[in-house]
Amino acid sequence: MLQPEKMPELLGEFLARQQPTWRDVRVSSYEVMTGGYSRLLAKAVVTHSGGTVALVLRGDPPADKILIHTDRELEWDLVRVLNRHGIRTPQAHFFDGTGEHLGTKALVMDFSEATSFLPYAASGGSLDGLQGRLAEALASYHAIPIAELPAQMQRPASWDEYVSGRIDEWRRTADAHVEDLPILRYMAGWLDAHRPEPVPLTLMHGDFQSANLMLTHDGHFEILDWELASIGDPREDMGYFKAVAQAAPPDLLDDAGCELFCARYRELTGLNEIQVNPVTVAYFLVLGVIGTVRRLLEGGAAYARGTNHLLGSVFNMNSVQFGHSMWLPTADALGPVLDQLAAAARQSA
Structure with a gap:
């Protein structure tokens, strides 16, 4: 996420590993979103053998650009609890807990159409x-x-x-x-x-x-x-x-x-x-x-x-x-x- 120009390739590889039933994964668009107060936000449209899905990536900014320090792993764990309880919040699907794949610790969740x-x-x-x-x-x-x-x-x-x-x-x-x-x-x-x-x-x-x-x-x-x-x-x-x-x-x-x-x-x-x-x-x-x-x-x-x-x-x-x-x-x-x-x-x- 720190290098948006590389993200279509990185995200496509990450999703292919995370969701092996998705074949021919391709990130058709990747856009940095405005409005993220303390985290990096981006919207990705992904096509695969089963269809097309719009996703949001939410990750940590560089160390010298962090406004407040919070824990992505805790956020991931909590959103999964919220999803299980049917709380109206976007479904969280994947998590890069080390930043190895997406360049920073990041959640991947549904894009809200609301x-x-x-x-x-x-x-x-x-x-x-x-x-x-x-x-x-x-x-x-x-x-x-x-x-x-x-x-x-x-x-x-x-x-x-x-x-x-x-x-x-x-x-x-x-x-x-x-x-x-x-x-x-x-x-x-x-x-x-x-x-x-x-x-x-x-x-x-x-x-x-x-x-x-x-x-x-x-x-x-x-x-x-x-x-x-x-x-x-x-x-x-x-x-x-x-x-x-x-x-x-x-x-x-x-x-x-x-x-x-x-x-x-x-x-x-x-x-x-x-x-x-x-x-x-x-x-x-x-x-x-x-x-x-x-x-x-x-x-x-x-x-x-x-x-x-x-x-x-x-x-x-x-x-x-x-x-x-x-x-x-x-x-x-x-x-x-x-x-x-x-x-x-x-x-x-």
């Missing part, structure tokens, strides 16, 4: 009913038993341990950054003082946003890009979606939409109204962005040190500044309501 959600929305596509579809998409993979997820995924011992670790990540990020960012420590204290009611831990996508969603012909969401997946509080995916939607609309979880979304999600999962509501979604809007903030700050620092040559690492620092403008007003507005929810939870216990 419509990218952001262009669909930008062109005026109807958003009616999509809050419920969003809840269904999240609930589908949140329901996968943790025991069936790849063994290399870290399992927190408890909800309290997990949330404490996520809050401490704000403090660790502040400590590790090259300049002082007191807002990170302030937000850690606020998050600690306003913890919501716990819920069972589940698989989290980790980058659940409109840019990673496709809309199928029958109106369901298909989910892409699982490289940041982990095990944690499922409400982080909700909060992260809402956070990104502030900068890249539409926000399906606006005031009215969030109520519809939460009601459908509770119906599908059995969680209660104290656990899943617009206020807890907003709490996780703040908590859930720290992983991305940390990676963006690390990318900017690596660029300054000369170990990362991606101009995007500098540009992405704007996203951190945008976050600053959101966190404090959100904390001021949510604090009293979260206190009320905590009191209601104590009364019902």
